Amino acid sequence: MTNTADTKANALSMHNISKAFPGVQALDSASLAVAPQEIHGLVGENGAGKSTIIKVLAGIYQADRGSVWVDGAPLDQITPETVHERGVRFIHQELSLVPHFSVAESVFMAQEKRGMLGLDTRKMRRLSEAFLAETLGAEIDGRTLIRDLTVAQRKLVQIARALIDGQARLVVFDEPTAVLGATDINTLFGNIRRLRDTGISIVYVSHYLSEITEICDRVTVFRNGEDVGTIDLGGATAPPGPAPSDTDSAWSAANGAPRQGEIIKLMVGREITDMYPDRKPEAGETVLEVSGLSDGSRFSDVNFSVRTGEILGLTGIIGSGREALVDTIYGIRRTRRGSLTIDGAPVKLRSPAQAVRSGLVLVPRDRRNDGLVLDMSVGDNVNMATLDKVSSKLGWLMRAQARRQSDEFAEQLDVRPRRSATIVRFLSGGNQQKVVLARWLATESKVFVLDQPTTGVDVGARSEIYALIAQLATGGAGVIVSSNDLTEILGICDRVLVMVRGRIVAERPTSGLALDELVALTTSSAAATADQGAAIYGPEHRGGLEVGA
């Protein structure tokens, strides 16, 4: 805990910040202290509270309790304006730039330079070009449109926009490398170090532990809404001599860097309980085979197969291409290359309707938007995919039969309340998820893909859903669980695929796999891909990314 003297000396002090959302204590007396002229890392698993505390600092969320000090002076009212006034700047993960604006316009958006006749475009262009060249070391014509820039260049424009007024004292980078390739990351790191050396303090939020240990002076670890420790990384930072080459900097957690182990221990800090069902996996025939699948932007050359009775885990942090892969398999996104067979028969998936007909179903990650029609009843949602089973040939809905079918599956999954007329919007997250599962159970499909199946589901319903997943596999289906909750992956899956930056970089049986080893695999950043070749960081990789996506 920091004392008052430290608070006065620190560039940023966030004291005992608490923030609750309905049903979730997102922050529980969390603190964060950043020294002047320091690059301070912030890590933690999903849901640990990293982004919540950043949003509190940005004035987007109002904290329930706690205080914030910037440069030794307290901030009474935290709004986006007051924070900006005190020199705190944010480089958001998503590229919040307008594609049709020029570089100069983007840099000066909402802080335009005025001349005698309205905007002084020439001055803005000159200033933005000079800033990009001198401070960030990038030669970019101020007239270039944002959409014609590479992703890395856009990141630099974002930084220029935050810093151009010269008032910045503290800059928060939120997952800045999620969309960058290895070379661009090194350039970015160079720029961050340069900023620090001009007296600016940095908060660096990232999932990639190898990046944290490379660039940060200290790192604070969050877990369950609290700060559980701050580690001094002094020795690991700013390697002497020439800038490290791609491969030198690409050391992974698995083969060194004891500090990463320390961080992981703090991040995880919990045991897998008996939340997960006991199961003896009995894998049968191959039911789903994916080969050479690419979508042309988010992932490439993905190969794997699932067998009946098997639960396959798929994991990877934000930007790994995991979500895009799931969507592509289900026909929501277009396939560029590669093929997919179900039960030995090749399938062309152009729409979810085709996937469902082929026996492949998806429990989507965004339950409230994609999983359920919220304003329809439990019964209607359960029957949604199997309406033709409860109708006459001409499509007359036989209500009694429909009711019987939905009741049967709702009962099997113990959906509560037990009233098929209840509007789904008013169910708890766990019960909503059961409704989605009940719908697919009724289809008797062969492959079940579950994307983040327990997001927003309370602990009790969680174990029920795990039991159901196990039941699906026992019943002879092939199951894929895609999740960024690694304990969940280890607890429920038989085998796990790890995606990093659009590729599957590891495949492991989960028995005997330690959690910290899995964390290391998913957070290995450029390391794991360095030896996979730099091809995926080529123009194709950049071109496919959309601004703001």
Add this chain to the structure above:
Amino acid sequence: MSRRAPALALLSRYGFLAVFLGFFIFFATRSDAFLNTSNLVNILEGNAILLVAALGMTLVVASGGIDLSIGIAIDFGGWLAIVAMMDHDVAWPLAIVVGIAVGASVGVFNSFLVVWLGVSPFLATLGTFFIGGSIQQIYTSGGGQVPFREMPEGYQKLATGDTLGIPNEIIVGAIALMLFYVFLERSIHGKRIHAIGLQRSAASVAGINVRGYLWVAFIVASATASVGGIIATAGLRQFTPLAGFSYLLDAIAAVFIGASMHPQQRPNVPGTLVGVLFLGMVSNGLNLMGLDFNFRDALEGLILVGAIALAVSQRRVLGRSGASA
């Protein structure tokens, strides 16, 4: 749950029916002629075309869209049926088929714009509206009427005849009403269309063929509207270019008045019927009382806005207490 919510829900659901009843009683006490059977039959008969058009609109709105070109389908249906009989000696039953087919083709064009090209339904059907209006003016020398005095009797009877003592217009309206009720409210296709209209991405992920149903919705809506146009030409023994437009806004109003009565504010067939009857009753009543007919539009506007505001406020109160963040 807020204590205000149930009261508001009741008011929203049945408030409009109360207003409906209030007007009914008002007209009945103010005008001796209003409650006459023949007058009530007149109201039904006079609004059969609006009902048919509004049913088609209900389908499109239920699927999450809107059809501003419904007047074009009405015009084209009646126009081409007349042209077929007049210039090509087509038998009248076949001419009806021609009219409906031409009407349906307006829907095909809309679907092409919406489903294939991804234009929003509002803009796509607005485009069709302008194009269709222009075509009518070009081929009728700027909107001149197309009279057809020698219209076959069978065709005329669509609008002017009776069957078992019931005016044929009412029968056509009733058949359309029943078909739409079964399709939209009692069949699995209706369920799917409602799901698409409520939450398109969820419907798609559930394996519903969203594009296919959007095609169906636009085509059926236009084909149905063209039936209205055929009846209109049969009644007047002539085609009046651009006359279909007068039904568009009433049809939209009827659909949304009907939707405001649904617990989830969904467009629905019974609600649309109530909406159509209300609009018909008000204009009839004002007429009988010798009041300015133009009051009707103001009343229609007030009722529509009032009903929707009530429905929205109910949703807000319910949403605050029932739904999560």
